[in-house]
Amino acid sequence: MIRDESELLALVSRLRRAQQAGKGFFTTHSLPEYTAVDELDLTATEAARFLTLSLVPFHAHPSGQPKPQVGRAGFWRVCTNLWQQHQWVYDPHRLVTSEGEGELERFFDRLSIMDPYDAHWWFRSAVTLYERFDGGPEGLLRQADHVAPHAARLVRRAVLPGIADAVSTPLWIRLMHDRVASLAGMRWVSLPVDHTLFAVTTALGDLTVDIENHDDRETIQTFWDVFCEKHKLVPSRVEKPLRIVGLYWHRGGRDYVESVLEECR
Incomplete structure (x- = not known):
């Protein structure tokens, strides 16, 4: 789904702005x-x-x-x-x-x-x-x-x-x-990678990982820690829109993410 880091940054930024403004998917979906x-x-x-x-x-x-x-x-x-x-x-x-x-x-x-x-x-x-x-x-x-x-x-x-x-x-x-x-x-304060955030990350990156595998969980956690620090992002602000689309992934969340990615490209 995601081609490279710059595309992920663009996606995260757009999701964050939309969630904070209560627009798009976030008009009717919240935490x-x-x-x-x-x-x-x-x-x-x-x-x-x-x-x-x-x-x-x-x-x-x-x-x-x-x-x-x-x-x-x-x-x-x-x-x-x-x-x-x-x-x-x-x-x-x-x-x-x-x-x-x-x-x-x-x-x-x-x-x-x-x-x-x-x-x-x-x-x-x-x-x-x-x-x-x-x-x-x-x-x-x-x-x-x-x-x-x-x-x-x-x-x-x-x-x-x-x-x-x-x-x-x-x-x-x-x-x-x-x-x-x-x-x-x-x-x-780190972004909390639970089942929902792990699943969203897996889908975004088309990854083959298992949440029951400790090393896989650590890899996902480290990725988000490094990503947020590198781009000077507040982890909780990244987490919230990702969590919302993850909770509703099969009820419009995936489709919304794909539409935002198309706009980014």
């Missing part, structure tokens, strides 16, 4: 996590708790398959319903001092999209937020002086399962920066 926040009309403090704890079970099922993100049964729709109907699961203080891990486990057992890891990881993250960061994610951001790489370092050093890893940490940083509080140094 489901932001759609959820907009629908719930959350304050910054509420958005911080919602996005942080929702990210904990964002990992793949034990089967290795990622959780669906879009549609009526999608992950972010489930989290939206959780906030609307069972807001206590997003309150670290109530979870730790009142409800407890057992109650959370019993509740999550009734949700088909959750797996055996989710309740434990969710509760452990709530405990860390409550005990170490003044009860919520905003406390972590304050401790990091609202500097993105410092916040990422704090996350990786804390007991925040489901958030403190190579994919989830930069994704969490982007969510906090966009919807909670502006963070300095976003240029130095």
Whole structure:
């Protein structure tokens, strides 16, 4: 699909501008996590708790398959319903001092999209937020002086399962920066290569790679790190339009990318 690096740069630049302006494909397609926040009309403090704890079970099922993100049964729709109907699961203080891990486990057992890891990881993250960061994610951001790489370092050093890893940490940083509080140094936070970004990269480059292969994942991650640094691009701004077209790749995303490439040529 992509012929050379200059063509990729032209594509990424056009996608980024269109996404920021809400034009073209991005008129009707957006990131489901932001759609959820907009629908719930959350304050910054509420958005911080919602996005942080929702990210904990964002990992793949034990089967290795990622959780669906879009549609009526999608992950972010489930989290939206959780906030609307069972807001206590997003309150670290109530979870730790009142409800407890057992109650959370019993509740999550009734949700088909959750797996055996989710309740434990969710509760452990709530405990860390409550005990170490003044009860919520905003406390972590304050401790990091609202500097993105410092916040990422704090996350990786804390007991925040489901958030403190190579994919989830930069994704969490982007969510906090966009919807909670502006963070300095976003240029130095890597683009998170998960199933969606890996698949998009594979399709763009017509690559023969396997996400289950550690070396292949590292190769894709290194490529984007070098590409963004070389062209002085903020990784999160590159990620967002690529993620959107990837989520809807077989529902217009691929066709849109091909049309943009034709314009570039």
